[in-house]
Amino acid sequence: xxxxxxxxxxxxxxxxxxxxxxxxxxxxxxxxxxxxxxxxxxxxxxxxxxxxxxxxxxxxxxxxxxxxxxxxxxxxxxxxx
Numbered sequence: 240x241x242x243x244x245x246x247x248x249x250x251x252x253x254x255x256x257x258x259x260x261x262x263x264x265x266x267x268x269x270x271x272x273x274x275x276x277x278x279x280x281x282x283x284x285x286x287x288x289x290x291x292x293x294x295x296x297x298x299x300x301x302x303x304x305x306x307x308x309x310x311x312x313x314x315x316x317x318x319x320x
Contacts, residue, residue: 257284 261280262271271277282304286296289306297305 254288 258281259269261284262269262277264270271281282298282302285304285306286298289296294306299305
């Protein structure tokens with residue numbers, strides 16, 4: 240299965256840069272560990288980006304962040320149900 244996908248590379252890199260700013264280190268890396276003081280900032284950025292695109296966002300008490308279409312902020316990609 241193939242599909243024509245039009246990726247706005249500048250926007251994608253800009254988004255990655257936004258996330259990289261949260262927890263940026265002096266050596267050019269990123270240190271943003273889960274459940275630290277910086278974690279809510281990254282979650283808020285992702286939620287704001289999703290809401291701006293018209294997605295509903297749900298965060299459970301754990302706090303797992305869910306966005307429709309099976310996409311989650313968790314690396315293990317669990318669905319909310």
